[in-house]
Amino acid sequence: MSSKINNATLYLMSFSAGLVVANLYYNQPLLDQIARSFHVSEAEVSHVALSTQLGYALGLLFIIPLGDKVSNKKILDIDFLVMIIALFITAFSPSLSTLIISSFLVGFTSSIPQLFVPMAAHLAHAENRGRAIGIVMSGLLIGILGSRTLSGLIGEQFGWRRVYVIAAIAMMVLYWILRWKLPRIDPAYKGTYKALMRSIAGYVKEDATIRLAALRGALAFAGLSAFWTTLVFLMKDSFGYGSGVTGAFGLVGIVGAVAASLVGKWNDRIGRRPILITSGILLLLSWGILWESEHSILGLILGVILIDLGMQALHITNQNIIFSKYPEARNRINTIYMVSFFIGGAIGTSIGAVSYELAGWHGVSMLGIGLTLVLLVIIFSKRTVEWSGEQIK
Template sequence: MSQSATKAASAGDSAGLGGALTFLFALSCGALAANLYYAQPLVSLMGADLGLPIAAESAIVTVAQIGYAIGLVFLVPLGDLLENRALILVTMATNVVGLAGLALAPGLTSLFAGMLFVGATSCAAQMLVPLAANLAPEEERGAVVGNVMSGLLGGILLARPVSSFLADYLGWRGVFGLSAALIAVLALVSLFMLPQREPAGERGYWSLIRSLGRLFVTEPVLRRRGLYHAAMFAAFSLFWTAAPIILLREPFDFSPSGVALFALAGVLGVFAAPVSGRLADRGYARIGTISALSMVIAAFFVAIFGATSLTALVVAAVVVDLGVQANLVFGQREIYRLAPNIRNRLNAVYMTTFFIGGAIGSALASPVLEAFGWFGVCILGMAMPGAALVYFALAEGKGD
């Protein structure tokens, strides 16, 4: 199998992904990543159903993101050790099991356990992205990663309106049940379409895991890009966990379907990914990063007026998502230039770093909103990318 896998990988490297396979990569990444965000506009419904205190509702999203970080650290690096196709298929199959269990969760313990398990196995998305990068020609890698990431980001951005809309008809459990069916179908299609790729590495598993910390320390580009996006993703998670909560309250009094319509504003952010990938291929990652960080700071300033203005909230939502998604692709393009044979580990460190930031942002949303109101959320949201911008100026002010 190793010889045939190598041939398949070589064929993919020379020919690229092709339209159908690129679409499968993008759709699968989007469906898997969406699992982390279906709960974001539903935390109030889930908490009320299972007796969770209001101040702790955002912990539902936080647990999923912690699970994702666990998967990034302990599962994604296996892509540098095991045959990629088999690894991805097994991880997707276990994700289906986790989603089905979550849909049937009888209480808070099983809810949080289910969210943790679903989060961990949804990291199959981050096995697909480096596989796409490995199959793409060097001169097109940014564009290919951007196209695949547009699917992943589309899943993240559509997850909120889709789950809000479906919850009105199927309840929150139905949302996760439908997701289980979708991932099962995609896994079946992937069984026939995904190419095999046997990694060249000979390292043992624990040696592979220990190398992650060393990569963070020894690769300054990886470390900087991870920390920039940790701040950005914290702001992103803060906004999208807190905004649905205030929309369900006065003066807006939105229904879940109303929140779904609001969340559609963020879907425009998906267009940032392919554009950013092409700009990165042309050497504009540096100015693009500055622009993306500045956009999110400006978005939260506008969002201050969103306590009473729906227009301000919509504008802020669009700009937050555009800035965050653009910065993600700039960062990925930069780290994929470092070492082709360890892309799974580079991706694991990068994603783990910023998902920790996202978990922090989600965890802070409910308590900050309850203690300091929407104004406090917006000030914290500006401070996060502001700190990243200061770090960027100090670390890269004189060039990379």
């Protein structure tokens, strides 16, 4: 690869991103178990997933901008310490309220993989930037999807608490590998943390391209989060399956994650706007299939493949667009995008659980269709593109 970053480092970042981000999603196939463990309702237990995603969004807001100011090794030292403690507290939580708080801390500290994405964009040559982003994102996405499978299987055999004990030990091992192998990066920014954070607001205010990418990502991820949060309830109610089968759907979604590296290459070759349009159409098609699949495993499998493929194509293209600007501030730009992305996810998680309680699977599907239609209006609207000043080829 004609790049300033070697493949070994790139794939280490990809693997690490996947392993850490998995901490965010272990709870989704386990929500039914956790609800029974604490004798609470589906809506109440959904606060565990919600607090994890809100924690992640705030971690992105307050930790990731430091990548433009503080050495990556210093950030790792503090972040991993808090993360490991939070995972152990989660494993031994005596109450739902404790679990919600510890899950928030797990989410907050598990934002660290988002340092790797702008790092890959920074170290790669411009003509290979899409590929580098795609490789790191493939690892991150495989971690997101594989985590559901792993936690579902372990949770079904050994209980949900054992999942977090294993996760804490895995983070201890990964920390030492990263300390040993990850190159040290000392950013050039010399301003204060206050000035660093203030500059984020400046980029949001001044650059509509970034705002528009953030809105696209938030809408799509809200739908995806609603789907994954409520799938465990559908599998129990319609098919009588437990967390193991629910988690196995993550393996199906890996098809879309593996395609992430290909989407990165396509960004470099065929342009971004065609991929944005295609991704929106794929998401709408997937929700139509999911609507009809309340009692069909095959339909759900096809829907999962398409929704993850559409989501990742949109996500990587959004990132390629924003990382082509402001090379000295890529961590802060990524913060803007990913905070919006996961706020969308948190809203989707919350509304998805309520939609399922009120209208079942069709309620969730209608939510996803509605969000995707808004997304498509934004993608196709000439007025929106003119307003943003976006130049997407």
